[in-house]
Amino acid sequence: MTAIVDSTRAPSPAGRILGPSGLPRLLPSDLAVGVDPAGLDRHLARHGARPCCAGDWRRRQRLIDEVDSAGLTGRGGAAFPTARKLRTLAAGPCPPVVVANGVEGEPASVKDKVLLASAPHLVLDGAACAAELTGAAEVVIVAHRAACETVRRAVAERRQVGCDPVPVRVQAAAAGFTAGEASAVVRWAHGGVPAPTGRPPRLGGPGRRPALVQNVETLTHLALIMRHGASWFRSAGTAAEPGSMLVTLLGAVARPGVYEVEPGTLVRDVLGLAGGTGQPLGALLIGGYFGTWAAAEAALPLPFSAAGLAAVGASPGAGVLAALPATACGLAEAARVTRYLAGSSAGQCGPCVFGLNAIAGALDRAAAGGGCDPATVRRWLRDVNGRGACRHPDGTAHMVASALRVFRAEIDLHGRGWCRATETAWVLPAGQGQP
Amino acid sequence: MTERTRLTVDPIACDGRGLCAELLPEFIGLDDWGFPVIPARDVPAALRADAAAVARLCPRLALRLERAER
Numbered sequence: 001m002t003a004i005v006d007s008t009r010a011p012s013p014a015g016r017i018l019g020p021s022g023l024p025r026l027l028p029s030d031l032a033v034g035v036d037p038a039g040l041d042r043h044l045a046r047h048g049a050r051p052c053c054a055g056d057w058r059r060r061q062r063l064i065d066e067v068d069s070a071g072l073t074g075r076g077g078a079a080f081p082t083a084r085k086l087r088t089l090a091a092g093p094c095p096p097v098v099v100a101n102g103v104e105g106e107p108a109s110v111k112d113k114v115l116l117a118s119a120p121h122l123v124l125d126g127a128a129c130a131a132e133l134t135g136a137a138e139v140v141i142v143a144h145r146a147a148c149e150t151v152r153r154a155v156a157e158r159r160q161v162g163c164d165p166v167p168v169r170v171q172a173a174a175a176g177f178t179a180g181e182a183s184a185v186v187r188w189a190h191g192g193v194p195a196p197t198g199r200p201p202r203l204g205g206p207g208r209r210p211a212l213v214q215n216v217e218t219l220t221h222l223a224l225i226m227r228h229g230a231s232w233f234r235s236a237g238t239a240a241e242p243g244s245m246l247v248t249l250l251g252a253v254a255r256p257g258v259y260e261v262e263p264g265t266l267v268r269d270v271l272g273l274a275g276g277t278g279q280p281l282g283a284l285l286i287g288g289y290f291g292t293w294a295a296a297e298a299a300l301p302l303p304f305s306a307a308g309l310a311a312v313g314a315s316p317g318a319g320v321l322a323a324l325p326a327t328a329c330g331l332a333e334a335a336r337v338t339r340y341l342a343g344s345s346a347g348q349c350g351p352c353v354f355g356l357n358a359i360a361g362a363l364d365r366a367a368a369g370g371g372c373d374p375a376t377v378r379r380w381l382r383d384v385n386g387r388g389a390c391r392h393p394d395g396t397a398h399m400v401a402s403a404l405r406v407f408r409a410e411i412d413l414h415g416r417g418w419c420r421a422t423e424t425a426w427v428l429p430a431g432q433g434q435p
Numbered sequence: 436m437t438e439r440t441r442l443t444v445d446p447i448a449c450d451g452r453g454l455c456a457e458l459l460p461e462f463i464g465l466d467d468w469g470f471p472v473i474p475a476r477d478v479p480a481a482l483r484a485d486a487a488a489v490a491r492l493c494p495r496l497a498l499r500l501e502r503a504e505r
Contacts (some may be wrong), residue, residue: 197447198445198446198447348446348447349446349447349449350446350449350450350451350468350469350470351446351466351468351470352446354467354468354470355466355467355468358467358468380467383466383467383472387446387466387470387472388446389445389446389447
Protein backbone atom coordinates (compact mmCIF):
# COMPACT_ATOMS: atom_id res chain seq x y z
CA MET A 1 0.00 0.00 0.00
CA THR A 2 3.02 2.34 0.17
CA ALA A 3 3.89 4.56 -2.74
CA ILE A 4 6.93 3.21 -4.55
CA VAL A 5 8.44 5.13 -7.43
CA ASP A 6 8.63 2.86 -10.45
CA SER A 7 11.40 4.19 -12.65
CA THR A 8 10.45 1.95 -15.56
CA ARG A 9 7.35 3.98 -16.39
CA ALA A 10 7.34 6.42 -19.25
CA PRO A 11 7.28 10.16 -18.54
CA SER A 12 3.79 11.63 -18.38
CA PRO A 13 2.38 13.68 -21.22
CA ALA A 14 1.93 16.87 -19.24
CA GLY A 15 4.79 16.66 -16.80
CA ARG A 16 7.69 14.44 -15.98
CA ILE A 17 6.65 12.82 -12.76
CA LEU A 18 6.80 9.08 -12.43
CA GLY A 19 3.74 7.36 -11.10
CA PRO A 20 3.58 5.44 -7.87
CA SER A 21 2.45 1.84 -8.02
CA GLY A 22 -0.22 0.28 -5.88
CA LEU A 23 -3.13 1.71 -3.96
CA PRO A 24 -4.22 4.00 -2.46
CA ARG A 25 -3.79 6.58 -5.16
CA LEU A 26 -6.19 9.22 -3.92
CA LEU A 27 -6.53 9.00 -0.17
CA PRO A 28 -3.53 9.63 2.06
CA SER A 29 -2.19 6.30 3.25
CA ASP A 30 -1.23 7.74 6.65
CA LEU A 31 -4.72 8.76 7.74
CA ALA A 32 -4.38 6.60 10.83
CA VAL A 33 -1.25 8.40 12.00
CA GLY A 34 -3.30 11.49 12.75
CA VAL A 35 -1.34 13.91 10.58
CA ASP A 36 -3.39 16.58 8.83
CA PRO A 37 -3.14 15.31 5.29
CA ALA A 38 -4.98 18.24 3.77
CA GLY A 39 -2.10 20.73 3.69
CA LEU A 40 -0.40 21.88 0.50
CA ASP A 41 3.07 20.85 1.67
CA ARG A 42 2.04 17.28 2.26
CA HIS A 43 0.17 17.23 -1.01
CA LEU A 44 3.23 18.43 -2.94
CA ALA A 45 5.50 16.02 -1.10
CA ARG A 46 3.26 13.14 -2.05
CA HIS A 47 2.15 14.00 -5.57
CA GLY A 48 4.57 16.67 -6.78
CA ALA A 49 3.58 19.86 -8.55
CA ARG A 50 0.64 19.90 -10.92
CA PRO A 51 1.76 19.82 -14.52
CA CYS A 52 0.47 22.64 -16.71
CA CYS A 53 -2.25 21.52 -19.11
CA ALA A 54 -2.63 24.81 -20.93
CA GLY A 55 -1.27 25.51 -24.36
CA ASP A 56 -2.36 25.71 -27.93
CA TRP A 57 -5.31 23.77 -29.32
CA ARG A 58 -3.15 20.86 -30.48
CA ARG A 59 -1.46 20.35 -27.13
CA ARG A 60 -4.76 20.44 -25.27
CA GLN A 61 -6.23 17.95 -27.74
CA ARG A 62 -3.27 15.67 -27.17
CA LEU A 63 -3.75 15.81 -23.41
CA ILE A 64 -7.48 15.10 -23.77
CA ASP A 65 -6.51 12.16 -25.99
CA GLU A 66 -4.42 10.94 -23.05
CA VAL A 67 -7.49 11.10 -20.78
CA ASP A 68 -9.34 9.19 -23.49
CA SER A 69 -6.76 6.44 -23.66
CA ALA A 70 -6.69 6.29 -19.87
CA GLY A 71 -10.37 5.38 -20.12
CA LEU A 72 -11.35 7.61 -17.21
CA THR A 73 -15.09 7.62 -16.52
CA GLY A 74 -17.14 9.76 -14.16
CA ARG A 75 -17.13 8.53 -10.57
CA GLY A 76 -20.41 10.16 -9.58
CA GLY A 77 -22.46 7.16 -10.63
CA ALA A 78 -23.13 7.54 -14.33
CA ALA A 79 -19.63 6.46 -15.48
CA PHE A 80 -19.68 8.83 -18.46
CA PRO A 81 -16.35 9.05 -20.35
CA THR A 82 -14.55 12.12 -19.04
CA ALA A 83 -12.62 12.76 -22.25
CA ARG A 84 -15.86 13.15 -24.20
CA LYS A 85 -17.05 15.87 -21.85
CA LEU A 86 -13.68 17.62 -21.98
CA ARG A 87 -13.61 17.49 -25.77
CA THR A 88 -17.14 18.87 -26.14
CA LEU A 89 -16.48 21.77 -23.79
CA ALA A 90 -13.02 22.49 -25.22
CA ALA A 91 -14.56 22.77 -28.70
CA GLY A 92 -17.38 25.04 -27.56
CA PRO A 93 -17.77 28.62 -28.72
CA CYS A 94 -17.28 30.26 -25.32
CA PRO A 95 -15.13 29.49 -22.26
CA PRO A 96 -16.99 27.17 -19.92
CA VAL A 97 -17.04 27.09 -16.15
CA VAL A 98 -15.70 24.03 -14.38
CA VAL A 99 -18.02 22.84 -11.61
CA ALA A 100 -16.59 20.26 -9.22
CA ASN A 101 -19.49 18.26 -7.87
CA GLY A 102 -18.84 17.41 -4.24
CA VAL A 103 -22.47 17.58 -3.16
CA GLU A 104 -22.82 13.89 -2.38
CA GLY A 105 -26.43 14.10 -1.27
CA GLU A 106 -26.76 10.35 -0.99
CA PRO A 107 -26.90 9.39 2.69
CA ALA A 108 -25.19 6.03 2.12
CA SER A 109 -22.12 7.53 0.45
CA VAL A 110 -19.32 9.44 2.17
CA LYS A 111 -16.44 8.99 -0.29
CA ASP A 112 -16.59 12.52 -1.72
CA LYS A 113 -16.73 14.09 1.75
CA VAL A 114 -13.75 12.02 2.88
CA LEU A 115 -11.86 12.86 -0.32
CA LEU A 116 -12.55 16.59 -0.02
CA ALA A 117 -11.55 16.59 3.63
CA SER A 118 -8.38 14.55 3.24
CA ALA A 119 -7.11 15.39 -0.26
CA PRO A 120 -8.60 18.76 -1.22
CA HIS A 121 -5.51 19.78 -3.18
CA LEU A 122 -5.81 16.79 -5.47
CA VAL A 123 -9.40 17.79 -6.25
CA LEU A 124 -8.30 21.38 -6.84
CA ASP A 125 -5.45 20.16 -9.06
CA GLY A 126 -7.95 18.20 -11.13
CA ALA A 127 -10.25 21.19 -11.41
CA ALA A 128 -7.32 23.34 -12.55
CA CYS A 129 -6.35 20.71 -15.15
CA ALA A 130 -9.94 20.57 -16.40
CA ALA A 131 -10.03 24.37 -16.58
CA GLU A 132 -6.86 24.50 -18.66
CA LEU A 133 -7.93 21.65 -20.92
CA THR A 134 -11.27 23.28 -21.70
CA GLY A 135 -10.12 26.90 -21.63
CA ALA A 136 -12.45 27.60 -18.73
CA ALA A 137 -12.46 31.00 -17.08
CA GLU A 138 -13.63 29.94 -13.65
CA VAL A 139 -13.77 26.98 -11.26
CA VAL A 140 -16.54 26.48 -8.74
CA ILE A 141 -16.14 23.79 -6.10
CA VAL A 142 -19.52 22.82 -4.71
CA ALA A 143 -18.57 20.99 -1.55
CA HIS A 144 -20.64 19.18 1.03
CA ARG A 145 -20.97 21.29 4.15
CA ALA A 146 -18.92 18.80 6.15
CA ALA A 147 -15.86 19.42 3.96
CA CYS A 148 -16.40 23.03 2.97
CA GLU A 149 -14.06 24.67 5.46
CA THR A 150 -11.17 22.36 4.59
CA VAL A 151 -11.61 23.14 0.90
CA ARG A 152 -11.79 26.88 1.58
CA ARG A 153 -8.54 26.69 3.55
CA ALA A 154 -6.91 24.75 0.73
CA VAL A 155 -8.00 27.32 -1.84
CA ALA A 156 -6.66 30.15 0.32
CA GLU A 157 -3.36 28.31 0.70
CA ARG A 158 -3.10 27.94 -3.07
CA ARG A 159 -4.03 31.55 -3.71
CA GLN A 160 -1.00 32.67 -1.69
CA VAL A 161 1.30 30.54 -3.81
CA GLY A 162 -0.59 31.38 -6.98
CA CYS A 163 -0.86 27.85 -8.27
CA ASP A 164 -4.33 28.01 -9.81
CA PRO A 165 -4.62 29.33 -13.36
CA VAL A 166 -8.19 30.66 -12.99
CA PRO A 167 -10.25 32.04 -10.09
CA VAL A 168 -11.56 29.29 -7.80
CA ARG A 169 -14.74 29.77 -5.80
CA VAL A 170 -15.94 27.41 -3.07
CA GLN A 171 -19.63 27.10 -2.43
CA ALA A 172 -21.33 25.04 0.25
CA ALA A 173 -23.60 22.44 -1.31
CA ALA A 174 -27.33 22.56 -0.88
CA ALA A 175 -28.76 19.79 1.25
CA GLY A 176 -30.79 16.99 -0.25
CA PHE A 177 -30.49 14.07 -2.61
CA THR A 178 -31.43 15.79 -5.89
CA ALA A 179 -29.17 18.77 -5.12
CA GLY A 180 -26.29 16.65 -6.42
CA GLU A 181 -27.77 16.16 -9.90
CA ALA A 182 -25.50 17.87 -12.41
CA SER A 183 -27.90 20.55 -13.67
CA ALA A 184 -29.06 21.26 -10.10
CA VAL A 185 -25.44 21.76 -9.00
CA VAL A 186 -24.82 24.25 -11.80
CA ARG A 187 -28.03 26.11 -11.05
CA TRP A 188 -27.12 26.30 -7.36
CA ALA A 189 -23.57 27.40 -8.17
CA HIS A 190 -25.02 30.39 -10.05
CA GLY A 191 -27.39 31.52 -7.34
CA GLY A 192 -30.41 29.47 -8.39
CA VAL A 193 -32.49 26.90 -6.58
CA PRO A 194 -30.83 23.47 -6.22
CA ALA A 195 -33.30 21.66 -8.49
CA PRO A 196 -32.65 19.87 -11.79
CA THR A 197 -33.38 21.89 -14.92
CA GLY A 198 -33.83 19.09 -17.42
CA ARG A 199 -31.15 20.69 -19.57
CA PRO A 200 -27.62 19.32 -19.91
CA PRO A 201 -25.16 21.69 -18.16
CA ARG A 202 -22.80 21.56 -21.14
CA LEU A 203 -25.34 23.51 -23.19
CA GLY A 204 -25.35 26.36 -20.72
CA GLY A 205 -28.38 28.59 -20.57
CA PRO A 206 -29.50 32.12 -21.27
CA GLY A 207 -26.84 34.38 -19.81
CA ARG A 208 -24.99 31.43 -18.37
CA ARG A 209 -21.82 29.83 -19.61
CA PRO A 210 -21.73 26.14 -20.49
CA ALA A 211 -20.56 24.06 -17.55
CA LEU A 212 -18.26 21.08 -17.25
CA VAL A 213 -19.59 19.20 -14.24
CA GLN A 214 -17.31 16.53 -12.86
CA ASN A 215 -17.54 14.56 -9.67
CA VAL A 216 -14.70 15.49 -7.30
CA GLU A 217 -13.24 11.98 -7.37
CA THR A 218 -13.14 12.07 -11.18
CA LEU A 219 -11.10 15.28 -10.95
CA THR A 220 -8.53 13.67 -8.65
CA HIS A 221 -8.04 10.88 -11.19
CA LEU A 222 -7.67 13.51 -13.92
CA ALA A 223 -4.99 15.29 -11.87
CA LEU A 224 -3.06 12.03 -11.54
CA ILE A 225 -3.45 11.08 -15.22
CA MET A 226 -1.98 14.45 -16.19
CA ARG A 227 0.94 13.71 -13.89
CA HIS A 228 1.60 10.07 -14.65
CA GLY A 229 -0.07 9.26 -17.95
CA ALA A 230 -2.68 6.87 -19.28
CA SER A 231 -0.69 3.66 -18.99
CA TRP A 232 0.02 4.36 -15.34
CA PHE A 233 -3.72 4.91 -14.78
CA ARG A 234 -4.46 1.64 -16.56
CA SER A 235 -2.00 -0.30 -14.39
CA ALA A 236 -4.89 -0.64 -11.92
CA GLY A 237 -8.33 -2.02 -12.61
CA THR A 238 -9.48 -4.00 -15.62
CA ALA A 239 -8.98 -3.25 -19.30
CA ALA A 240 -12.63 -2.24 -19.66
CA GLU A 241 -12.78 -0.37 -16.33
CA PRO A 242 -9.31 0.95 -15.63
CA GLY A 243 -8.03 2.88 -12.63
CA SER A 244 -9.07 2.76 -9.05
CA MET A 245 -12.28 3.88 -7.41
CA LEU A 246 -13.43 4.94 -3.99
CA VAL A 247 -16.14 2.87 -2.36
CA THR A 248 -18.18 3.48 0.75
CA LEU A 249 -18.68 0.26 2.69
CA LEU A 250 -21.47 0.22 5.24
CA GLY A 251 -23.84 -2.05 7.04
CA ALA A 252 -22.69 -5.37 8.43
CA VAL A 253 -18.94 -4.80 8.16
CA ALA A 254 -16.45 -4.46 11.00
CA ARG A 255 -15.05 -1.07 9.90
CA PRO A 256 -17.49 0.89 7.76
CA GLY A 257 -15.82 3.65 5.77
CA VAL A 258 -14.21 4.68 2.53
CA TYR A 259 -11.80 2.37 0.75
CA GLU A 260 -10.00 2.59 -2.56
CA VAL A 261 -10.37 -0.49 -4.73
CA GLU A 262 -9.56 -1.67 -8.21
CA PRO A 263 -12.59 -2.54 -10.32
CA GLY A 264 -12.59 -6.29 -10.74
CA THR A 265 -11.80 -7.05 -7.09
CA LEU A 266 -14.25 -9.66 -5.86
CA VAL A 267 -17.16 -8.23 -3.89
CA ARG A 268 -16.20 -10.56 -1.03
CA ASP A 269 -12.68 -9.11 -0.96
CA VAL A 270 -13.97 -5.54 -1.15
CA LEU A 271 -16.02 -6.20 1.99
CA GLY A 272 -12.92 -7.83 3.45
CA LEU A 273 -11.16 -4.44 3.34
CA ALA A 274 -13.60 -3.26 5.99
CA GLY A 275 -12.75 -6.23 8.19
CA GLY A 276 -15.32 -8.57 6.72
CA THR A 277 -18.86 -9.13 7.77
CA GLY A 278 -18.48 -11.52 10.68
CA GLN A 279 -22.02 -12.79 10.17
CA PRO A 280 -24.15 -14.32 7.42
CA LEU A 281 -25.39 -11.73 4.93
CA GLY A 282 -28.85 -11.61 3.43
CA ALA A 283 -28.53 -9.09 0.64
CA LEU A 284 -26.31 -6.35 -0.71
CA LEU A 285 -27.29 -2.95 -2.01
CA ILE A 286 -24.76 -2.29 -4.76
CA GLY A 287 -24.04 1.12 -6.29
CA GLY A 288 -26.08 3.30 -3.96
CA TYR A 289 -29.73 4.26 -3.66
CA PHE A 290 -30.09 4.22 -7.45
CA GLY A 291 -28.30 0.89 -7.38
CA THR A 292 -29.34 -2.72 -7.24
CA TRP A 293 -30.32 -5.15 -4.52
CA ALA A 294 -28.74 -8.56 -4.92
CA ALA A 295 -28.83 -11.73 -2.87
CA ALA A 296 -25.55 -11.94 -0.95
CA GLU A 297 -24.68 -15.47 -2.07
CA ALA A 298 -25.11 -14.41 -5.71
CA ALA A 299 -23.09 -11.20 -5.46
CA LEU A 300 -20.20 -12.06 -3.09
CA PRO A 301 -18.22 -14.14 -5.64
CA LEU A 302 -18.61 -11.57 -8.45
CA PRO A 303 -16.00 -9.02 -9.51
CA PHE A 304 -16.87 -5.51 -8.34
CA SER A 305 -17.06 -3.99 -11.83
CA ALA A 306 -19.79 -3.17 -14.31
CA ALA A 307 -18.93 -6.28 -16.30
CA GLY A 308 -18.82 -8.57 -13.27
CA LEU A 309 -21.88 -7.19 -11.50
CA ALA A 310 -23.98 -7.38 -14.67
CA ALA A 311 -24.67 -10.99 -13.66
CA VAL A 312 -26.98 -9.64 -10.94
CA GLY A 313 -28.11 -6.61 -12.94
CA ALA A 314 -25.91 -4.26 -10.92
CA SER A 315 -22.97 -1.91 -11.46
CA PRO A 316 -20.56 -0.11 -9.10
CA GLY A 317 -22.57 3.10 -9.63
CA ALA A 318 -21.57 5.72 -7.09
CA GLY A 319 -19.28 3.23 -5.31
CA VAL A 320 -21.55 2.17 -2.49
CA LEU A 321 -21.65 -1.33 -1.10
CA ALA A 322 -24.10 -1.88 1.73
CA ALA A 323 -24.18 -5.25 3.43
CA LEU A 324 -27.46 -6.31 4.97
CA PRO A 325 -27.12 -8.99 7.64
CA ALA A 326 -29.32 -12.07 7.28
CA THR A 327 -31.02 -11.00 10.51
CA ALA A 328 -32.41 -7.79 8.96
CA CYS A 329 -35.54 -7.41 6.84
CA GLY A 330 -34.58 -6.52 3.27
CA LEU A 331 -38.13 -5.54 2.40
CA ALA A 332 -38.34 -3.08 5.27
CA GLU A 333 -34.95 -1.61 4.33
CA ALA A 334 -35.92 -1.28 0.68
CA ALA A 335 -39.23 0.31 1.65
CA ARG A 336 -37.44 2.82 3.84
CA VAL A 337 -34.95 3.79 1.14
CA THR A 338 -37.80 4.12 -1.36
CA ARG A 339 -39.72 6.36 1.04
CA TYR A 340 -36.61 8.47 1.46
CA LEU A 341 -36.15 8.78 -2.32
CA ALA A 342 -39.83 9.62 -2.86
CA GLY A 343 -39.48 12.34 -0.25
CA SER A 344 -36.30 13.56 -1.94
CA SER A 345 -37.99 14.34 -5.25
CA ALA A 346 -37.35 17.94 -6.23
CA GLY A 347 -41.12 18.12 -6.62
CA GLN A 348 -41.11 19.48 -10.15
CA CYS A 349 -42.42 16.61 -12.27
CA GLY A 350 -45.78 14.93 -11.68
CA PRO A 351 -44.80 11.32 -12.41
CA CYS A 352 -41.91 11.62 -9.94
CA VAL A 353 -43.93 13.36 -7.21
CA PHE A 354 -46.99 11.12 -7.39
CA GLY A 355 -45.50 7.97 -8.87
CA LEU A 356 -42.64 7.57 -6.40
CA ASN A 357 -45.02 8.33 -3.56
CA ALA A 358 -47.40 5.61 -4.77
CA ILE A 359 -44.54 3.14 -5.14
CA ALA A 360 -43.17 3.98 -1.69
CA GLY A 361 -46.66 3.59 -0.25
CA ALA A 362 -47.00 0.14 -1.81
CA LEU A 363 -43.67 -0.96 -0.32
CA ASP A 364 -44.54 0.55 3.07
CA ARG A 365 -47.80 -1.42 3.07
CA ALA A 366 -46.03 -4.59 1.96
CA ALA A 367 -43.45 -4.23 4.72
CA ALA A 368 -46.16 -3.64 7.30
CA GLY A 369 -47.95 -6.83 6.29
CA GLY A 370 -50.69 -5.12 4.31
CA GLY A 371 -50.07 -7.11 1.16
CA CYS A 372 -48.63 -6.08 -2.16
CA ASP A 373 -49.60 -6.46 -5.78
CA PRO A 374 -46.21 -6.66 -7.50
CA ALA A 375 -47.81 -6.37 -10.94
CA THR A 376 -49.22 -2.94 -10.09
CA VAL A 377 -45.93 -1.77 -8.61
CA ARG A 378 -44.09 -2.98 -11.69
CA ARG A 379 -46.49 -1.07 -13.93
CA TRP A 380 -45.87 2.06 -11.86
CA LEU A 381 -42.10 1.51 -12.18
CA ARG A 382 -42.50 1.47 -15.96
CA ASP A 383 -44.75 4.51 -15.77
CA VAL A 384 -42.28 6.70 -13.87
CA ASN A 385 -39.20 5.60 -15.81
CA GLY A 386 -37.88 8.38 -18.05
CA ARG A 387 -40.72 10.75 -17.18
CA GLY A 388 -38.88 13.31 -15.10
CA ALA A 389 -36.59 16.19 -15.98
CA CYS A 390 -33.78 14.22 -14.34
CA ARG A 391 -33.06 10.56 -13.63
CA HIS A 392 -34.47 10.56 -10.11
CA PRO A 393 -37.55 8.51 -11.01
CA ASP A 394 -35.49 6.19 -13.23
CA GLY A 395 -32.89 5.49 -10.56
CA THR A 396 -35.51 4.90 -7.91
CA ALA A 397 -37.48 2.60 -10.21
CA HIS A 398 -34.33 0.60 -10.95
CA MET A 399 -33.64 0.08 -7.25
CA VAL A 400 -37.25 -0.87 -6.46
CA ALA A 401 -37.41 -3.31 -9.39
CA SER A 402 -34.38 -5.13 -7.97
CA ALA A 403 -35.99 -5.17 -4.51
CA LEU A 404 -39.12 -6.79 -5.94
CA ARG A 405 -36.92 -9.49 -7.49
CA VAL A 406 -34.61 -10.15 -4.58
CA PHE A 407 -37.15 -9.86 -1.76
CA ARG A 408 -39.97 -11.76 -3.49
CA ALA A 409 -40.04 -14.40 -0.74
CA GLU A 410 -40.13 -11.71 1.97
CA ILE A 411 -43.00 -9.94 0.19
CA ASP A 412 -45.01 -13.19 0.15
CA LEU A 413 -44.18 -13.87 3.77
CA HIS A 414 -45.12 -10.36 4.90
CA GLY A 415 -48.39 -10.68 3.01
CA ARG A 416 -49.23 -13.54 5.33
CA GLY A 417 -48.16 -11.57 8.38
CA TRP A 418 -44.71 -13.07 8.88
CA CYS A 419 -41.20 -11.63 8.85
CA ARG A 420 -37.93 -13.55 8.96
CA ALA A 421 -35.96 -10.70 10.51
CA THR A 422 -34.77 -11.01 14.08
CA GLU A 423 -33.67 -7.42 14.54
CA THR A 424 -35.10 -4.12 13.45
CA ALA A 425 -32.08 -1.83 13.63
CA TRP A 426 -32.02 0.15 10.40
CA VAL A 427 -28.95 -0.65 8.37
CA LEU A 428 -29.27 2.00 5.67
CA PRO A 429 -29.30 5.70 6.54
CA ALA A 430 -32.31 7.57 5.22
CA GLY A 431 -31.46 11.21 5.69
CA GLN A 432 -31.97 13.75 8.41
CA GLY A 433 -34.85 13.45 10.80
CA GLN A 434 -35.28 9.76 10.14
CA PRO A 435 -34.02 6.91 12.27
CA MET B 436 -39.94 13.07 -48.62
CA THR B 437 -42.28 13.00 -45.65
CA GLU B 438 -41.55 14.99 -42.54
CA ARG B 439 -41.29 13.02 -39.31
CA THR B 440 -42.42 14.60 -36.07
CA ARG B 441 -42.35 13.78 -32.39
CA LEU B 442 -44.43 15.11 -29.58
CA THR B 443 -42.54 15.80 -26.36
CA VAL B 444 -43.62 17.07 -22.98
CA ASP B 445 -41.62 19.26 -20.63
CA PRO B 446 -42.22 17.35 -17.38
CA ILE B 447 -41.45 20.40 -15.23
CA ALA B 448 -43.95 22.62 -17.03
CA CYS B 449 -46.63 19.93 -17.23
CA ASP B 450 -49.23 20.18 -14.50
CA GLY B 451 -51.34 17.23 -15.48
CA ARG B 452 -54.33 19.27 -16.71
CA GLY B 453 -55.08 16.41 -19.11
CA LEU B 454 -56.35 18.48 -22.01
CA CYS B 455 -53.91 16.83 -24.41
CA ALA B 456 -55.09 13.31 -23.62
CA GLU B 457 -58.69 14.41 -23.97
CA LEU B 458 -58.10 15.98 -27.38
CA LEU B 459 -55.78 13.31 -28.76
CA PRO B 460 -56.66 10.02 -27.05
CA GLU B 461 -55.47 8.11 -30.12
CA PHE B 462 -51.91 9.04 -29.25
CA ILE B 463 -51.71 10.41 -25.70
CA GLY B 464 -52.62 8.38 -22.63
CA LEU B 465 -52.68 9.29 -18.97
CA ASP B 466 -50.88 7.56 -16.13
CA ASP B 467 -52.60 6.72 -12.84
CA TRP B 468 -51.89 10.23 -11.60
CA GLY B 469 -53.28 12.09 -14.60
CA PHE B 470 -50.04 12.98 -16.33
CA PRO B 471 -49.69 12.45 -20.08
CA VAL B 472 -47.87 9.38 -21.38
CA ILE B 473 -46.62 10.15 -24.86
CA PRO B 474 -45.20 7.33 -26.97
CA ALA B 475 -41.54 7.74 -27.93
CA ARG B 476 -42.31 7.25 -31.60
CA ASP B 477 -43.23 9.45 -34.52
CA VAL B 478 -46.64 11.02 -34.59
CA PRO B 479 -48.64 9.21 -37.31
CA ALA B 480 -49.08 11.43 -40.35
CA ALA B 481 -52.86 11.37 -39.99
CA LEU B 482 -52.64 12.82 -36.47
CA ARG B 483 -50.00 15.44 -37.14
CA ALA B 484 -52.37 18.38 -37.52
CA ASP B 485 -54.20 17.40 -34.35
CA ALA B 486 -50.92 17.01 -32.49
CA ALA B 487 -49.89 20.50 -33.55
CA ALA B 488 -53.20 21.85 -32.29
CA VAL B 489 -52.80 20.03 -28.98
CA ALA B 490 -49.32 21.48 -28.55
CA ARG B 491 -50.75 24.96 -29.18
CA LEU B 492 -53.65 24.47 -26.80
CA CYS B 493 -51.75 23.10 -23.79
CA PRO B 494 -52.58 25.55 -20.99
CA ARG B 495 -49.09 25.09 -19.56
CA LEU B 496 -47.32 25.30 -22.93
CA ALA B 497 -45.62 22.06 -21.93
CA LEU B 498 -45.98 20.24 -25.26
CA ARG B 499 -43.72 20.60 -28.25
CA LEU B 500 -44.02 19.15 -31.69
CA GLU B 501 -40.52 18.60 -32.99
CA ARG B 502 -39.03 17.36 -36.18
CA ALA B 503 -37.64 13.92 -35.39
CA GLU B 504 -33.89 13.38 -35.61
CA ARG B 505 -32.82 11.53 -38.74
